[in-house]
Amino acid sequence: xxxxxxxxxxxxxxxxxxxxxxxxxxxxxxxxxxxxxxxxxxxxxxxxxxxxxxxxxxxxxxxxxxxxxxxxxxxxxxxxxxxxxxxxxxxxxxxxxxxxxxxxxxxxxxxxxxxxxxxxxxxxxxxxxxxxxxxxxxxxxxxxxxxxxxxxxxxxxxxxxxxxxxxxxxxxxxxxxxxxxxxxxxxxxxxxxxxxxxxxxxxxxxxxxxxxxxxxxxxxxxxxxxxxxxxxxxxxxxxxxxxxxxxx
Numbered sequence: 001x002x003x004x005x006x007x008x009x010x011x012x013x014x015x016x017x018x019x020x021x022x023x024x025x026x027x028x029x030x031x032x033x034x035x036x037x038x039x040x041x042x043x044x045x046x047x048x049x050x051x052x053x054x055x056x057x058x059x060x061x062x063x064x065x066x067x068x069x070x071x072x073x074x075x076x077x078x079x080x081x082x083x084x085x086x087x088x089x090x091x092x093x094x095x096x097x098x099x100x101x102x103x104x105x106x107x108x109x110x111x112x113x114x115x116x117x118x119x120x121x122x123x124x125x126x127x128x129x130x131x132x133x134x135x136x137x138x139x140x141x142x143x144x145x146x147x148x149x150x151x152x153x154x155x156x157x158x159x160x161x162x163x164x165x166x167x168x169x170x171x172x173x174x175x176x177x178x179x180x181x182x183x184x185x186x187x188x189x190x191x192x193x194x195x196x197x198x199x200x201x202x203x204x205x206x207x208x209x210x211x212x213x214x215x216x217x218x219x220x221x222x223x224x225x226x227x228x229x230x231x232x233x234x235x236x237x238x239x240x241x242x243x244x245x246x247x248x
Contacts, residue, residue, distance in 0.1 A: 002030040003069050004222045005097070006215065007062070007088060008077030008105070009038040009050075009114070016208030021075060021215040027237060028219035033069060035061040037088075038080045038114075044207045047114075055083040059091060066095040072222035073099040075215050076127070082119035089126035099221040102131035102168070103214035104140045120144070129167030133227060135214045136163070137174045149177075153184060153195075160188030170227060172217070174210065187231060194228055196235055203246040213238050 004025050011017035018034050025032035037058055041049040065071065074097045079085050092100060104123060106115045115123070124144060128134060141159045142149040144166070150156045153175070160171040175184040183201075187194040216237050220230025 002072050002219075002222045003033060004030050004215075004218050005033045005035065005065055005069075005071045005074045006077065006218075007035040007037060007058075007074060007079070008211070009040050009080065010036055011208070012039075012041050013043040013207075015044060016211045017077060020208040020211040021077070024212045024215035024234075024237070025219055028216060028223070028233075030072075030219045030222055033065045033071070035065065037078055037084050040078075044205070050080070050114075052080045053084070055087040058084050059087050062088070062091040062095070066091075066097075071095075071097045073097060073101065073218040075218035076100065076102045076131075077211055077214070078105040078114045079119070079123070079127075080114065081116045082122050085115075085119050085122045085127060089122075089130060092127075092130050099132045099218065100130050101133045101135065101214050101218040101221065102127060103135045103210055104144060105210070106140050106143055124166055128163070131168040132221065133170045133172060133217055134163060134168040135172045135174060135210065135217065137210060138177045141171075141173060151178060153180070153186065156184075156186050157188060157193050160186055160193065164188055164190065172231060174213070176206075176209070185231070185235065187228060196231060198235065198239060201239065201242045201246050203242055205242075205245040209238060209242070212241065 006021035009017045022032045039051045156173040160173040163171045171188045173186040182197040185196045216234025
């Protein structure tokens with residue numbers, strides 16, 4: 001069976017992080033393995049406490065998974081600190097999974113910091129070059145580029161191109177936080193920029209949406225779908241989740 005590994009934090013309310021990834025993997029018909037980087041005490045109102053795993057424990061988990069399972073894709077989420085970022089990069093270089101989808105989790109939806117500031121530069125230099133697809137929201141893209149947040153599609157595309165120069169094979173600029181007429185994501189590659197758009201869904205229940213989108217893309221790549229198709233399928237799945245949330 002197709003196997004996808006999530007390297008991320010645990011969300012006690014189950015809406016984001018490893019729990020959201022495993023639900024998404026199951027929805028896409030792939031088997032999920034996990035490496036826990038941190039345990040969070042949180043709900044949709046906010047993050048109350050974080051217990052970070054040691055880098056040694058993260059390395060041990062990755063070794064245990066890769067030694068026994070043929071991992072078809074890796075999805076990266078919350079990495080918490082510089083030691084974990086460095087360890088994950090070193091392990092990915094060692095084990096060389098076919099695909100890496102990097103969701104650069106810097107802040108929770110509630111605003112809590114999920115990656116230490118000192119680790120952001122290491123994320124840029126060590127992990128971005130290992131990513132087949134980087135999936136930043138507008139705030140994360142701005143933080144990675146040390147610039148202001150994009151407010152329109154033209155600026156989203158420019159920032160995507162700038163991020164591409166840092167090493168990832170592709171960048172999916174997520175426009176969910178922009179005041180645009182539609183919900184727009186832009187896939188930026190060395191060859192072109194592809195636009196994905198859909199009508200907005202009226203809901204404030206957005207907890208874990210970035211995790212789910214990246215996990216769905218990783219599942220699609222693991223099943224040998226082309227990147228644009230993996231993104232389209234993941235967006236459609238996420239849309240159905242949001243529609244169900246909007247209905248209460």
